[in-house]
Amino acid sequence: MNIYFEGITNYNMIMVNSITFRLADGRLICLDRDETEFRFNKDGTFAMQWNSVYVWDGNNEIYLTESDERLFNGAAIFRIDIEDEAPRDYQLIIKQWNI
Numbered sequence: 001m002n003i004y005f006e007g008i009t010n011y012n013m014i015m016v017n018s019i020t021f022r023l024a025d026g027r028l029i030c031l032d033r034d035e036t037e038f039r040f041n042k043d044g045t046f047a048m049q050w051n052s053v054y055v056w057d058g059n060n061e062i063y064l065t066e067s068d069e070r071l072f073n074g075a076a077i078f079r080i081d082i083e084d085e086a087p088r089d090y091q092l093i094i095k096q097w098n099i
Contacts, residue, residue, distance in 0.1 A: 001052075001053045001063075001064040001065055001066055001068060001069065001099065002050060002051050002052075002053065002099070003031070003049070003050045003053055003097060003098070003099055004047070004048070004050075004097060004098050004099070005047070005048045005049075005050070005094050005096070005097045006045065006046070006047050006048075006094070006095055007045065007046060007048075007093050007094040007095045007096075008045050008046070008095065009044075009046055009090075009091060009092040010044075010089065010090065010091045011087065011090055012040055014036060014038045014046065014048055014092070015083040015085070015086035015090055015092070016036075016048075016080060016081070016082060016083065016092060017032075017081040017082060017084075018030050018031060018032045018081045019031050019077060019079070019080050019081070019094075020077075020078045020079040020080075020081070021072065021075045021076065021077060021078055022075065022076050022077075022078040023071060023074070023075045024073060024074030024075060028078055029055050029071075030055065030056045030057070030058075030081075031050070031054070031056065031064075032054055032056040033051060033052055033053045033054070034051060034052035034054075035050070035051040035052060036048060036049070036050055036051075037049040037051065045095075077094055077097065080094065
């Protein structure tokens with residue numbers, strides 16, 4: 001499964017470690033991926049695609065498939081975890097996302 005994001009950042013790099021979603025039923029799930037594709041636009045916005053997305057529970061990778069897309073109906077981003085190596089003033093805001 002792939003997830004697509006659009007947003008803004010104050011650097012010309014993507015420094016996202018993982019993203020936690022709150023599902024419609026209230027559960028929190030932490031997502032990570034095998035590969036990130038991105039592009040930056042002249043207006044400071046970015047488009048990012050996560051490929052081979054999986055749920056990360058701290059120990060295991062549980063890969064999601066297209067049949068898992070329904071889990072994200074009514075879901076919202078709860079937290080964006082930035083890489084430890086990111087500059088102190090690094091900011092990234094996701095304006096929209098879809099599967």
